[in-house]
Amino acid sequence: xxxxxxxxxxxxxxxxxxxxxxxxxxxxxxxxxxxxxxxxxxxxxxxxxxxxxxxxxxxxxxxxxxxxxxxxxxxxxxxxxxxxxxxxxxxxxxxxxxxxxxxxxxxxxxxxxxxxxxxxxxxxxxxxxxxxxxxxxxxxx
Amino acid sequence: xxxxxxxxxxxxxxxxxxxxxxxxxxxxxxxxxxxxxxxxxxxxxxxxxxxxxxxxxxxxxxxxxxxxxxxxxxxxxxxxxxxxxxxxxxxxxxxxxxxxxxxxxxxxxxxxxxxxxxxxxxxxxxxxxxxxxxxxxxxxxxxxxxxxxxxxxxxxxxxxxxxxxxxxxxxxxxxxxxxxxxxxxxxxxxxxxxxxxxxxxxxxxxxxxxxxxxxxxxxxxxxxxxxxxxxxxxxxxxxxxxxxxxxxxxxxxxxxxxxxxxxxxxxxxxxxxxxxxxxxxxxxxxxxxxxxxxxxxxxxxxxxxxxxxxxxxxxxxxxxxxxxxxxxxxxxxxxxxxxxxxxxxxxxxxxxxxxxxxxxxxxxxxxxxxxx
Numbered sequence: 001x002x003x004x005x006x007x008x009x010x011x012x013x014x015x016x017x018x019x020x021x022x023x024x025x026x027x028x029x030x031x032x033x034x035x036x037x038x039x040x041x042x043x044x045x046x047x048x049x050x051x052x053x054x055x056x057x058x059x060x061x062x063x064x065x066x067x068x069x070x071x072x073x074x075x076x077x078x079x080x081x082x083x084x085x086x087x088x089x090x091x092x093x094x095x096x097x098x099x100x101x102x103x104x105x106x107x108x109x110x111x112x113x114x115x116x117x118x119x120x121x122x123x124x125x126x127x128x129x130x131x132x133x134x135x136x137x138x139x140x141x
Numbered sequence: 142x143x144x145x146x147x148x149x150x151x152x153x154x155x156x157x158x159x160x161x162x163x164x165x166x167x168x169x170x171x172x173x174x175x176x177x178x179x180x181x182x183x184x185x186x187x188x189x190x191x192x193x194x195x196x197x198x199x200x201x202x203x204x205x206x207x208x209x210x211x212x213x214x215x216x217x218x219x220x221x222x223x224x225x226x227x228x229x230x231x232x233x234x235x236x237x238x239x240x241x242x243x244x245x246x247x248x249x250x251x252x253x254x255x256x257x258x259x260x261x262x263x264x265x266x267x268x269x270x271x272x273x274x275x276x277x278x279x280x281x282x283x284x285x286x287x288x289x290x291x292x293x294x295x296x297x298x299x300x301x302x303x304x305x306x307x308x309x310x311x312x313x314x315x316x317x318x319x320x321x322x323x324x325x326x327x328x329x330x331x332x333x334x335x336x337x338x339x340x341x342x343x344x345x346x347x348x349x350x351x352x353x354x355x356x357x358x359x360x361x362x363x364x365x366x367x368x369x370x371x372x373x374x375x376x377x378x379x380x381x382x383x384x385x386x387x388x389x390x391x392x393x394x395x396x397x398x399x400x401x402x403x404x405x406x407x408x409x410x411x412x413x414x415x416x417x418x419x420x421x422x423x424x425x426x427x428x429x430x431x432x433x434x435x436x437x438x439x440x441x442x443x444x445x446x447x448x449x450x451x452x453x454x455x456x457x458x459x460x461x462x463x464x465x466x467x468x469x470x471x472x473x474x475x476x477x478x479x480x481x482x483x484x485x486x487x488x489x490x491x492x493x494x495x496x497x498x499x500x501x502x503x504x505x506x507x508x509x510x511x512x513x
Contacts, residue, residue: 049447
């Protein structure tokens, strides 16, 4: 993989824990790769599978979803529902050979600024190894 | 084990006799079944209330003009039928109806579900072109012999759920050797038993629906299923393959309109939400230098997979209506099987079991939360 490949990564984070994590990271002056684009949603449970698919079709190389730790969801069960949805999306992508590991789901609590920055950096490395998303250059999608 | 009712007619006449009994004894108010309307109108589902219409009905006719699950959902969407109705449908249609009922798109209250061990149905095109009627007698013969008839829908050739699980009454068709002379009817539930109370016929002892013959057919169907999946696999459904397979798509959205699981009033893909801003097109052009029109066909099919794969009953309507012969159903059943396996869920099996996408457990998919 060429060194100058800068993956485009969409980081879905919920308003409560995920974004809180990024605030804590900024308070501690922790850096994450600038090609990771934060995208705030009210709750991970509100993310439709179509949003993720749309992101892929429109040229994202990878997607991370961060919600609250189990039991911490502001709406009680949004993160559990999101986890099910991610599980089904992964198995759909897997059975079609579309690379399910371009989607990550990780819990990041409000105080876990380091975990937030680490996740972004780790995922960035991971996608760099995978290479660009083959969907994005196709005219026919 | 279900009780067995034996009627001394062939399976076609026997089923009609059962329907005649239900109507004339006023056990049910009406029956939803396939009916030959006129040579021009052809075969279609009808709601009949008069026993005199029965000679024109073809309850076991091997055709699925539309998925009866969808029809039943429309009948019961705004509330249960005030008077009991019976419906004769294929197993996958019953499963579709159960799935819809679980999603609050109808209800099984006051509905007597009659089904059959299903030898498969013909593609719709054959009934329109008139080639179906000549094939009928050899179709019934092959059903007696437990064979997979060569001209049924390709989805049916790979269907392993041909024994209905949720029907109240099951007519034994596939795997019934003497279906010309006698009609074996399984009374699956107490509801089914109470409806046929008083019918003339011998009530034999209890018996399992599955037997050596159905097992034999199951093995053949499993083989067919493997073949069907191998065909999908051979097209390499990675991005390149998908672009090739769905490249023919003309964007008519017919597959979603006939799909029993696609019940949304307004589909996302037909809505304004799916219309792009000029900036979006511009971005597409920047990214790719060109665009297929209509755009987003792969997106559409993947999106539909995300919505329906968990409940896909494998009825094959989607492939059947596709004007450009995309093997939609083969892909959907293959992906559906993987997703359903992951959630250990069988669509249409248990009406009490919630649909996985609407529920969750706290202790599950641990590996996903700790992704790395």
